[in-house]
Amino acid sequence: MGEVDPVFVQEQEHRPKLSIIEAKGIPEIDLSPIFHHDVPNPSAIDALVKEIGTACKEWGFFQVTNHGVPLSLRQRLEEASRLFFAQSLEEKKKVARDEINPTGYYDTEHTKNVRDWKEVFDFLAKDPTLVPLNSDEHDDRVIQWCNPSPQYPSHFRAIIEEYIEEMEKLAFKLLELIALSLGVEAKRFEEFFKDQTSFIRFNHYPPCPSPHLALGVGRHKDAGALTILAQDDVGGLEVKRKTDQEWVPVKPTRDAYIINVCDIIQVWSNDAYESVEHRATVNTEKERFSIPFFFNPGHDAEIKPLEELIHKQNPSKYRPYKWGKFFVHRLHSNFKKQEAENLQIYHYKLP
Numbered sequence: 001m002g003e004v005d006p007v008f009v010q011e012q013e014h015r016p017k018l019s020i021i022e023a024k025g026i027p028e029i030d031l032s033p034i035f036h037h038d039v040p041n042p043s044a045i046d047a048l049v050k051e052i053g054t055a056c057k058e059w060g061f062f063q064v065t066n067h068g069v070p071l072s073l074r075q076r077l078e079e080a081s082r083l084f085f086a087q088s089l090e091e092k093k094k095v096a097r098d099e100i101n102p103t104g105y106y107d108t109e110h111t112k113n114v115r116d117w118k119e120v121f122d123f124l125a126k127d128p129t130l131v132p133l134n135s136d137e138h139d140d141r142v143i144q145w146c147n148p149s150p151q152y153p154s155h156f157r158a159i160i161e162e163y164i165e166e167m168e169k170l171a172f173k174l175l176e177l178i179a180l181s182l183g184v185e186a187k188r189f190e191e192f193f194k195d196q197t198s199f200i201r202f203n204h205y206p207p208c209p210s211p212h213l214a215l216g217v218g219r220h221k222d223a224g225a226l227t228i229l230a231q232d233d234v235g236g237l238e239v240k241r242k243t244d245q246e247w248v249p250v251k252p253t254r255d256a257y258i259i260n261v262c263d264i265i266q267v268w269s270n271d272a273y274e275s276v277e278h279r280a281t282v283n284t285e286k287e288r289f290s291i292p293f294f295f296n297p298g299h300d301a302e303i304k305p306l307e308e309l310i311h312k313q314n315p316s317k318y319r320p321y322k323w324g325k326f327f328v329h330r331l332h333s334n335f336k337k338q339e340a341e342n343l344q345i346y347h348y349k350l351p
């Protein structure tokens, strides 16, 4: 196979360098202090909260170890994901996404209007999930999205559901630590997640003949609250370092999860923590798998900077927006190539 189809080709300035840069990477944080409830250790928790706060401020990304998610469950899930993607395109398309219900399989996602070198399978944390019918602010109608029923591997659905429970537990714990690091109550964010619109995504990046021209997923920021990502041992995730805007690879660490602060936390924190751009490169030899869990609030949640953080010297930087409207707008624009740039939180920035 020669060069890739032009639909996959990134603009010159966004093409990956593919050289191995040995650079200071994202922080690694040990979560074990929160798992020893029999002997509470407030000073260890305090130190952990500080570490999380610094990582959120300086990187927007970090890896966690001793996170409480059983490795065997993750391995079973990764194996099931491999089996699913190894099927024929015809089989995978039996659980294909469509314009109404965006769960399931698809292989034509565009990020910033360039096609990604990947195929994905999306599955909701709650079935059904309530969302607005469209992104029109004046239209109150809602619809339900439901999960696909993959037939193969036969246990896929059950493992996904088991894994999602673990992701939710971890996500709530992380949110508590992030809330404390911002100086607000630990459970401050909980109410937003009552009717959560979270979902899990299985990414498969096949080998690519022109990894210097295309990207597995183009540069983007995640729109929700928090992402918990499991990447395999191939590597390819790159994070834009805040200090110098360089793309820094995230080295695969066995049994660690990569956490990133997404757009909603940026707004809640009034820009104290920023949602950072990231992307995934591909390579000529190895396929790569990753599994992000996107932790998203209920569709009705109104997103705005936390009142506790707003004062004269720190006035609110955003006008409020409805998460559900933002979410469906984004999903529809990722479905096919568009003429215009998609919706971003800076569109809600106050002058």
Ligand SMILES: O=C(O)CCC(=O)C(=O)O
Binding pocket: 201, 203, 217, 222, 229, 231, 236, 237, 278, 279, 280, 289, 290, 292
């Ligand atoms: O595959 C990866 O490492 C990153 C995936 C990602 O950023 C996404 O799916 O939003």
Ligand SMILES: [Fe+2]
Binding pocket: 220, 221, 222, 278
């Ligand atoms: Fe992402």
